[in-house]
Amino acid sequence: MLxxxxxxxxxxxxxxxxxxxxxxxxxxxxxxxxxxxxxxxSQIPLNELLSTLLSAQAHGKTPAKxxxxxxxxxxxxxxxxxxxxxxxxxxxxxxxxxxxxREHLEPLIEKSQGGHTRHCGxxxxxxxxxxxxxxxLAQLQKDLDAAVRTEDYESAARLRDRIKQLQTP
Amino acid sequence: xxxKDLSSRISEWFQGSGxxxxxxxxxxxxxxxxxxxxxxxxCLTQQRKRQILRTLKEAILGIDLGESVFYVDVDGVPxxxxxxxxxxHLISRQHAMGKGPRGVVIAASESFTAMINEEDHLxxxxxxxxxxxxxxxxxxxxxxxxxxxxxxxAFHPDYGYLTACPTNLGTGIRVSVMLHLPALKMAGQIDxxxxxxxxxxxTVRGLFGEGTEAVGDFYQLSNQVTLGVREEDIVNQFNxxxxxxxxEYEHLARRKLLDKxxxxxxxxxxxxxxxxxxxxxxxxxxxxxxxxxxxxxxNLNRIQGLSIRTINELxxxxxxxxxxxxxxxxxxxxxxxxxxxxxxxxxxxRN
Numbered sequence: 152m153l154x155x156x157x158x159x160x161x162x163x164x165x166x167x168x169x170x171x172x173x174x175x176x177x178x179x180x181x182x183x184x185x186x187x188x189x190x191x192x193s194q195i196p197l198n199e200l201l202s203t204l205l206s207a208q209a210h211g212k213t214p215a216k217x218x219x220x221x222x223x224x225x226x227x228x229x230x231x232x233x234x235x236x237x238x239x240x241x242x243x244x245x246x247x248x249x250x251x252x253r254e255h256l257e258p259l260i261e262k263s264q265g266g267h268t269r270h271c272g273x274x275x276x277x278x279x280x281x282x283x284x285x286x287x288l289a290q291l292q293k294d295l296d297a298a299v300r301t302e303d304y305e306s307a308a309r310l311r312d313r314i315k316q317l318q319t320p
Numbered sequence: 321x322x323x324k325d326l327s328s329r330i331s332e333w334f335q336g337s338g339x340x341x342x343x344x345x346x347x348x349x350x351x352x353x354x355x356x357x358x359x360x361x362x363c364l365t366q367q368r369k370r371q372i373l374r375t376l377k378e379a380i381l382g383i384d385l386g387e388s389v390f391y392v393d394v395d396g397v398p399x400x401x402x403x404x405x406x407x408x409h410l411i412s413r414q415h416a417m418g419k420g421p422r423g424v425v426i427a428a429s430e431s432f433t434a435m436i437n438e439e440d441h442l443x444x445x446x447x448x449x450x451x452x453x454x455x456x457x458x459x460x461x462x463x464x465x466x467x468x469x470x471x472x473x474a475f476h477p478d479y480g481y482l483t484a485c486p487t488n489l490g491t492g493i494r495v496s497v498m499l500h501l502p503a504l505k506m507a508g509q510i511d512x513x514x515x516x517x518x519x520x521x522x523t524v525r526g527l528f529g530e531g532t533e534a535v536g537d538f539y540q541l542s543n544q545v546t547l548g549v550r551e552e553d554i555v556n557q558f559n560x561x562x563x564x565x566x567x568e569y570e571h572l573a574r575r576k577l578l579d580k581x582x583x584x585x586x587x588x589x590x591x592x593x594x595x596x597x598x599x600x601x602x603x604x605x606x607x608x609x610x611x612x613x614x615x616x617x618x619n620l621n622r623i624q625g626l627s628i629r630t631i632n633e634l635x636x637x638x639x640x641x642x643x644x645x646x647x648x649x650x651x652x653x654x655x656x657x658x659x660x661x662x663x664x665x666x667x668x669x670r671n
Contacts, residue, residue: 152508163511243362243484245363246474263544270478271549274475276468
């Protein structure tokens with residue numbers, strides 16, 4: 152089916168409006184739907200997302216000069232990476248960047264990772280016990296929420312016990 | 321073994337067997353890792369790249385993978401051999417085009433590869449034919465554990481495994497399936513599939529050719545979110561929910577073609593056979609397009625005497641680098657088209 156507006160692209164958005172018992176259908180392609188202000192969830196390329204976020208953060212500040220504190224100019228002391236350079240390549244320079252640029256990166260991570268900002272899953276075997284417990288706690292909390300949502304109280308009780316166990320020093 | 325020793329045979333994961341293989345060509349899981357104590361690729365000196373290459377190569381060649389493995393110095397081999405590895409999905413195009421010390425460890429069966437100094441220091445991946453994501457995960461997780469006994473990976477208590485690009489952060493896992501969806505395409509429903517995939521935070525790419533356009537109705541579907549979800553949960557969601565649903569839709573579309581549009585379907589299949597059985601020049605795009613119809617014809621029993629294995633072989637062996645490697649000389653585009661047409665004619669007639 153072709154888009155009703157441009158009659159060029161195939162329609163992927165199908166709207167059904169019912170007003171006073173009158174039913175009306177609209178078929179649009181993604182581009183025309185966006186033009187009509189219908190919000191469409193689509194994949195935003197990372198560097199596009201990045202430059203939007205970075206420019207929003209830099210807004211109102213003076214342009215980046217060498218060594219100043221604006222996000223575009225500050226360099227990581229370990230690898231020398233700047234946010235400006237990261238904006239160009241979408242690649243960070245070293246592990247320390249994640250902490251050094253944390254406040255700027257976290258909104259970006261949240262957006263590109265479906266709202267998540269904390270790891271859940273595999274942990275290297277040589278990780279210190281305390282860090283392992285911290286990650287396990289986050290996972291258990293997630294499982295507990297899911298169990299409560301699905302009214303699986305037996306699992307919920309078991310998860311709560313394990314969480315208590317990990318929390319007692 | 322060297323890349324050119326692979327060029328005349330078909331990868332194990334592309335044989336066309338395995339669960340659901342009429343639609344799910346293959347399963348793949350990749351993990352991205354970086355060594356602790358080293359900068360990421362954009363900030364590394366040549367010397368430090370070499371150190372990483374040596375460390376990881378030794379670590380991986382030193383573990384027991386249950387089969388023989390070989391190492392390819394991607395930086396040092398001719399462009400044609402690089403291209404062959406890309407066509408076989410053993411390395412990425414980015415790895416082939418990269419600069420500086422880099423390499424790949426490949427298992428003889430081609431069901432495991434480890435790219436060193438690609439976008440991250442290490443990217444390991446496991447392949448299986450058909451829908452077999454859980455065996456892929458078990459294998460790659462086991463290999464990751466073995467490597468981790470020898471080297472230390474960059475890991476953050478909040479963010480998990482650290483990667484050069486934040487889009488791979490956390491688990492560093494990329495779960496992919498390669499799908500053949502010709503009936504959905506013919507039914508004009510492929511846009512629905514693409515939109516549904518995007519809504520579920522999945523990425524869709526073409527399997528063959530460059531860029532995102534899918535040639536020959538082959539699609540590669542991958543997860544996008546790598547942070548905040550357990551590896552097993554991502555794998556199970558793919559294996560048990562997402563892929564079976566798409567397979568069901570494709571089956572429905574195929575049944576509809578058989579019930580309601582048999583003449584149109586047979587016409588497409590027979591025309592494809594007619595062209596491929598007689599053409600003297602054929603581009604890789606046209607070959608992919610027509611072979612896709614024949615593959616559907618074989619799967620729906622509309623063609624007798626041809627196996628999926630033969631069709632898959634033609635998909636793989638008629639790619640540009642494969643053609644040239646097997647002919648033993650560089651060929652310009654015209655001669656490639658002639659050679660490709662010849663190979664396809666002889667295979668189709670032999671059957």
